[in-house]
Amino acid sequence: MRLYSIMNDFVSESDYITLDFFVKKYGVSKRTIQNDLSYLIQLSKDKGFYINFRRGYGYILEVNDFKKLKRFMDSLNSDGxxxxxxxxxxxxxxxxxxxxxxxxxxxxxxxxxxxxxxxxxxxxxxxxxxxxxxxxxxxxxxxxxxxxxxxxxxxxxxxxxxxxxxxxxxxxxxGLQDFCKINSFLISQIEKNNFNINYAELKVVISQLEIITFYAMHKELSEYIVLKTNSKNVIHEISQNIKELIEGYYLVSLDKKSFELIQKVLLKNIRTKKPEIVFGNQLESDINDFLIEIDELYNTQFQKDESFKKSLITHVSLLIERLSKKISYQNLLIKEICARYPMIFNISIRFSEMLKTKYGVEVSQDEAGFIATHFAAHMEKERQMKMDRFTKIAVVCSSGGGSAYLIKMQIESLFKLAQVETFSFMNMVELESFHPDLIFTILPLEKEFSVPVIYIKELLGDLDLMQIKQVLQYENCDSFDLTETNNYLYSIFNKEFFQYKEETDYLKLIEDMALQIEMSGYGGDRYKEYVLQRENYMNTIYLNGICIAHPIELCANKNVVSVTVLKNPIVYQGKEARIVFMVSLKKEDTYIHKRITEKLFQFMNNEKSMQNILQHPTFENLLVTLKELDGGVS
The missing domain is CATH 1.10.10.10 (Winged helix-like DNA-binding domain superfamily/Winged helix DNA-binding domain)
Known part of the structure; x- marks a missing residue:
């Protein structure tokens, strides 16, 4: 928005700025600029700044809280x-x-x-x-x-x-300053009446209340009602209390429909605590069989995690009961779950199909997202357990001095239970007597060790630490070079699988890309079938037109990421696709899937990088742009 540019002008200029300067720069009327400045002046006292006017000089910015100003500038910039x-x-x-x-x-x-x-x-x-x-x-x-x-x-x-x-x-x-007061009241009512609600459901309720309030502030609503207070329905009473609080705080009148919406969203998302568990033994047996199958397929340990199984059984028992009554919840996090945890969401799809086969319930995409969060929570626990298997870690540097100590502190932040010691590269005897089960070194070692050896730089960045954590979270990790591992991620992108083209049919594009991978020998025999199966369940178009297509089951013969940059966006199921990434990975390389999707999730949230690819759609520019997200081109 223009407001951000105007604020930027003030921040960049230490002297007064005239009204004519803004009029000429933005090519709008004097009245428009006056309205913009009036709006900024009105907001300023709560945003950490003042805009002062001096006749004959113009306007100047005075800052009294840089943190508040930065937050305000960030909000304006996100609009722009x-x-x-x-x-x-x-x-x-x-x-x-x-x-x-x-x-x-x-x-x-x-x-x-x-x-x-x-x-x-x-x-x-x-x-x-x-x-x-x-x-x-x-x-x-x-x-x-x-x-x-x-x-x-x-x-x-x-x-x-x-x-x-x-x-x-x-x-x-x-428009809704201090809505947190309404949120706090809602939460207190839920706790007071011994109800239960999860975080995603709470976000749905709060979003609905915000929209109902905002809409009433800007529209003339008819059928204003005064509600009776003698109802014995608890949800009705909570809805009435929320209605009255909103009306009193924001000086609005909510109509009958608004009140009904408040009741409806509360009924749909809150429930009594300690519900009765249905389908007990049979459901437990079916879930156990499913987890054994998944563990064998993905080399995971879901079936051994008793707390995870208990939580999943409780959730699914309630889910089946709700779905049998045609009650389903909305999941505001569904897009992010799909984008960041593709393998986990694939497992959730399989799980949903199992529930449909055995219990005759149709699990919606939103509900599948809730199921996926249970699996994702276990995977985080499993990854941490695999990190904790390293108990004695050695850091080898040129001197064992300051740089080694810095790396030691960084490594300790990853391995909180391990003993981490530093060594000079000249003192192999002490290193050997330490009996490490993991070694970090900036130099080649003169002696062979039967434990993983990770070659690193003298200064580790946040991305290096993240990469170390990702690789070591897998059971069969081996020695590796941090720089080469970075390069390996980008080596999966192949120029033969990069294209810039015109296409109007989204599913045809997905099918053509999948067929190319399958026929080239990279994808397995059923690669195209698995990709379309995943796409038909729920399209993989995520934020800002980025699509990350992948098969519902990893089945590749060789790893590759195919990329199509579209000359014009394709609108499919109400979403706009602009750049399509198609991931093809071998079954044993599931950890790479997570690294790729994290990289692409970072990319889809960076509009500047995306526009760079759309304006200069070449394979070389794609790799450079992705590497720049790491903080530099290597």
Whole structure:
């Protein structure tokens, strides 16, 4: 947004800045800049700064809290770094929340883009709104206006807010100061009445309450009601208390539908503690058989973890009971779970299929995400246990002095239970008598050791430590060079599997890429089938148009990552695909899958890097860009 650029001008300039400077720089009217400055001045006292005006000189910034100012600047900057699809979504939000007609000029000023861009994107905005039953009305000399009822409008705002659109999140958070008071009251009511709710469910409830409140603050709602207080229904009473608290704190009136929405979201997401466990012995036996099969397939230890099994059985018992009554929960973390834990989500898909076969319940994608969190929690525990198997660790440096001590402190942060000692590379006798079960060294050792030896740099960065942790979390780790391991990750990308092309059919593109991998000998015989099976369950288009396609079961003969950069985005199931990565890995290399997805998750959250690839779509530029995310090109 333009506000971020204006604030940046103030921060960069130590002298007064005139109104004419802003008018000429941003090519907008004097009235528009005055409104922008008025808005910033109004906010300033709570954001760590003041904007002072002096006649004949202009405006100047005075900072009294740099931390608050930085947080404010970061929030403005996140608004300005929207992708095209996020801006389209934000334009829809702006139109939905506007009672009056909105002109193209107003939208161009609000989103700091040209009128040509707005005209180009308004059709896509119209299509997006239609998916929610919202009709965009165009009226000559007036502008644009949304024809809708409040229910559909709230659904649209909630959906966009849940996806984390930066413009919408910032607008709602700015409009709802101190909503934490409502949150605290809600939590106290849940605890007081001995109810239970998990974190994801709590986020759903709070998001709904925020949207209901924000919408009421900006719209004239009809059918205002005064509720009776003699109801014996606890959820009804909590809903009534929340309604009254919102109305009193934000000076709004909630209509009958708003109250019904509050009740509905509470009924759907909170429950009585200590519920009765159903399907006991049979369910336990079925889950146990499933875990034995998964452990054999992925070389994991789910079946041996009793606390994990108990937690999973309890969750699934309740899940089956809910699904049999057609009650399903929304999971706001589903996209991040899929993107960051692809192997775990694949296991959850298999688990869901087992429940469907044996218990006749259809597990939604959101519910599969909740199941995946149980498996992910166990995997984190399992990885830490594998780290803890190293109890005596040696650090070998040129002198055993300062640099060795620094590395020692860093290694101790990873291996909290281990004894870590430093040694000079000239003193192999002391090193040998220490009997280490793991060695870190900056130099080749003169003697052979029958334990893993990790060759490192004299100074380790955060990414180096993360990589050490990732590799050593696997049972059969061997000696390795940290730099070579980094290079190996990028060596999986192959120029023969890189393309820049025009395509309009998303599934055809996925099928063609999978077929190329299978026919080349990299993928196994059923590679394409497994990729399409995973894609048909739930598409792998994640944040900002990045797709990470992969088979539901690792089956490759050789490791490779295929990449297609699209000349124009493909819209599939309401999502926009811009760059497609397809991962093909051997079954024994599951740990590489996690490293690749973590790298691509980092990439998809960096709009600058993504735009660099879209503007310069070459294989060489892709590798350089990914390496730059490590903090430098090697």
């Amino acid at each position: 770094n929207m992708t095209n699809s996020q801006r389209i979504q934000a334009i829809g939000f702006y139109l939905v929340m506007s009672d009056a007609y909105v002109t193209m000029d107003q939208l161009a000023e609000e989103f700091n883009v040209s009128i040509a861009t707005i005209k180009k994107e308004i059709k896509q905005t119209e299509n997006l709104l239609m998916d929610f039953g919202l009709v965009l009305e165009r009226r000559r000399h007036y502008g644009l206006h949304i024809l809708c009822d409040d229910d559909k409008a709230r659904d649209y705002v909630l959906s966009a807010y849940a996806e984390g659109n930066p413009y919408i999140v910032h607008s709602i958070h700015e």
